[in-house]
Amino acid sequence: MDQITVQSPATVSNVVCGFDCLGFALDGPFDEMTVRKIPEPVIRITHRDDYGLPTDPKLNVAGVALQALIDAAEIDFGFEVEIVKHIKPGSGIGSSSASACGAVVAANRLLEHRFSNVELVELAMAGEMIASGSRHADNLAPCIYGGFTLVRSSGPLDIVEIAFPELFATVIHPQIEVKTSEARAILPKDVPLREAVRNWSNLGAFVAALSTGDLDLLARSMVDTIVEPARRALIPRFDELKSASLAAGAIGGGISGSGPSVFMLSESREIAEFVQEAMNIVYAPTGIDFNTYVSRISPHGVRTV
Amino acid sequence: MDQITVQSPATVSNVVCGFDCLGFALDGPFDEMTVRKIPEPVIRITHRDDYGLPTDPKLNVAGVALQALIDAAEIDFGFEVEIVKHIKPGSGIGSSSASACGAVVAANRLLEHRFSNVELVELAMAGEMIASGSRHADNLAPCIYGGFTLVRSSGPLDIVEIAFPELFATVIHPQIEVKTSEARAILPKDVPLREAVRNWSNLGAFVAALSTGDLDLLARSMVDTIVEPARRALIPRFDELKSASLAAGAIGGGISGSGPSVFMLSESREIAEFVQEAMNIVYAPTGIDFNTYVSRISPHGVRTV
Numbered sequence: 001m002d003q004i005t006v007q008s009p010a011t012v013s014n015v016v017c018g019f020d021c022l023g024f025a026l027d028g029p030f031d032e033m034t035v036r037k038i039p040e041p042v043i044r045i046t047h048r049d050d051y052g053l054p055t056d057p058k059l060n061v062a063g064v065a066l067q068a069l070i071d072a073a074e075i076d077f078g079f080e081v082e083i084v085k086h087i088k089p090g091s092g093i094g095s096s097s098a099s100a101c102g103a104v105v106a107a108n109r110l111l112e113h114r115f116s117n118v119e120l121v122e123l124a125m126a127g128e129m130i131a132s133g134s135r136h137a138d139n140l141a142p143c144i145y146g147g148f149t150l151v152r153s154s155g156p157l158d159i160v161e162i163a164f165p166e167l168f169a170t171v172i173h174p175q176i177e178v179k180t181s182e183a184r185a186i187l188p189k190d191v192p193l194r195e196a197v198r199n200w201s202n203l204g205a206f207v208a209a210l211s212t213g214d215l216d217l218l219a220r221s222m223v224d225t226i227v228e229p230a231r232r233a234l235i236p237r238f239d240e241l242k243s244a245s246l247a248a249g250a251i252g253g254g255i256s257g258s259g260p261s262v263f264m265l266s267e268s269r270e271i272a273e274f275v276q277e278a279m280n281i282v283y284a285p286t287g288i289d290f291n292t293y294v295s296r297i298s299p300h301g302v303r304t305v
Numbered sequence: 306m307d308q309i310t311v312q313s314p315a316t317v318s319n320v321v322c323g324f325d326c327l328g329f330a331l332d333g334p335f336d337e338m339t340v341r342k343i344p345e346p347v348i349r350i351t352h353r354d355d356y357g358l359p360t361d362p363k364l365n366v367a368g369v370a371l372q373a374l375i376d377a378a379e380i381d382f383g384f385e386v387e388i389v390k391h392i393k394p395g396s397g398i399g400s401s402s403a404s405a406c407g408a409v410v411a412a413n414r415l416l417e418h419r420f421s422n423v424e425l426v427e428l429a430m431a432g433e434m435i436a437s438g439s440r441h442a443d444n445l446a447p448c449i450y451g452g453f454t455l456v457r458s459s460g461p462l463d464i465v466e467i468a469f470p471e472l473f474a475t476v477i478h479p480q481i482e483v484k485t486s487e488a489r490a491i492l493p494k495d496v497p498l499r500e501a502v503r504n505w506s507n508l509g510a511f512v513a514a515l516s517t518g519d520l521d522l523l524a525r526s527m528v529d530t531i532v533e534p535a536r537r538a539l540i541p542r543f544d545e546l547k548s549a550s551l552a553a554g555a556i557g558g559g560i561s562g563s564g565p566s567v568f569m570l571s572e573s574r575e576i577a578e579f580v581q582e583a584m585n586i587v588y589a590p591t592g593i594d595f596n597t598y599v600s601r602i603s604p605h606g607v608r609t610v
Binding site: 187 | 322323324325326327455456457458463465467468492493494495496497498501502503504505506507508509510511512513514516517522525526531
């Protein structure tokens with residue numbers, strides 16, 4: 001096999017009380033990527049979309065990730081990559097992770113699965129570094145493993161797959177820019193031990209609730225008194241989005257990644273679509289362009305077409 | 306039924322990364338308590354042990370918890386309680402919780418299970434208050450529910466039972482005094498967000514590992530970079546106890562409650578007994594009196610004899 005086409009899904013990280021560790025994969029939106037072996041030991045990137053992302057492989061997330069894979073595999077040939085991005089860069093739902101993961105998973109399939117999933121996340125991290133400037137696997141892990149993942153440690157990388165019940169996400173992407181660096185700078189450097197305890201109690205309960213499918217407990221544990229209070233000001237009408245979504249039947253939710261997207265979890269597609277309507281109603285009068293998505297939480301990461 | 310005898314087990318709280326929320330129940334040691342209905346609306350307490358605990362029901366943990374139950378149940382009779390404590394007060398393995406829980410569970414059985422488990426924890430908390438001075442269910446919850454419990458919130462009380470594999474605990478109780486107030490005062494008021502994230506990532510992984518029985522992950526996630534570094538100085542030879550236990554095959558462990566007891570988890574009784582020997586070897590030369598215990602993690606809380 002010399003060519004493969006994959007779909008690389010959007011992901012949500014910083015899942016409420018799971019700041020900097022917990023993420024999940026969506027069915028869509030997703031990027032489409034075709035990766036082809038070429039005899040020359042180079043990487044060639046073509047974008048079939050309008051985002052104007054760099055095609056120099058040293059500046060491109062997919063290119064850097066692929067180069068890391070080429071180096072690790074010690075191969076003497078190269079890859080040509082065609083990317084159709086559907087996940088908008090800067091949306092907060094893992095756009096750069098989708099590029100990095102799609103590239104390495106596709107290439108790995110062409111190399112007959114030489115690398116394990118955790119190794120692929122490690123390779124994709126090289127790409128993610130040039131996008132976010134930090135070593136950070138929260139979106140990469142669910143993009144490759146699917147489902148809910150917890151990055152217990154990023155050095156050495158330790159990824160935990162969390163069992164979960166059928167769940168649906170509604171995502172709203174307001175078309176505003178939230179710089180990751182600004183969203184980082186706004187965070188407290190220190191937190192009161194009391195608040196930290198509250199957060200890890202909630203995360204422990206959240207993981208237990210996912211594992212047992214206890215949706216009431218899931219709802220009670222989706223509380224974030226540390227990061228959300230600092231970042232909600234970055235997202236216009238965040239509180240209204242949240243209260244309207246909960247009123248429409250959502251289990252809970254919060255900021256996706258470092259924003260500007262906001263996600264909500266629901267127990268059925270029907271409720272997730274009500275939540276979407278509720279979000280539309282909150283955002284329609286703002287004059288801010290926005291997209292909304294409804295998706296199952298996908299048990300699959302990057303998938304071959 | 307007018308009389309009942311129960312065994313109320315020792316419990317371990319502050320389970321490494323689960324500071325202030327996670328606890329588990331042991332088979333033993335346990336206190337034995339006989340509770341008897343009496344026609345007069347009073348509480349009478351007798352101790353058949355040498356700890357010299359107060360018998361005035363207003364000053365006695367079991368008495369205060371029972372009074373809370375009497376008030377909540379609006380009954381016009383009283384209880385006589387005979388207590389044989391085997392769990393030394395101040396040992397850090399839930400001695401006062403055992404008294405409070407044993408009393409309310411026994412009385413509740415005499416009242417034909419009028420109260421639910423969460424209500425019993427709430428009632429026992431009244432007793433625990435006079436022992437520790439804080440509203441705090443970390444030892445009460447496992448003492449009543451058995452197994453591993455996570456107190457997601459203590460107001461309103463929200464207790465999560467965590468599925469767990471067969472596990473064994475080794476506990477060493479050095480006979481020194483560690484005042485709970487001192488152990489509290491030594492804690493940092495604020496923690497770096499980075500360390501808090503590390504801790505909740507570990508706790509999330511710990512809960513997942515318990516649920517799936519992944520003992521390797523359990524071992525990797527039993528890390529505490531916040532509370533243990535502050536409190537280990539209170540316990541002579543803490544580091545040696547820990548390294549000798551790990552060398553003997555323990556999965557991991559740490560300070561029980563606010564000390565001075567130290568616990569280790571192991572995957573079999575045999576290994577837990579090796580760990581006990583290792584602890585004995587560390588402590589024998591210190592000149593400090595100590596007890597050690599080996600117990601299964603018990604799926605049962607207070608049990609009727």
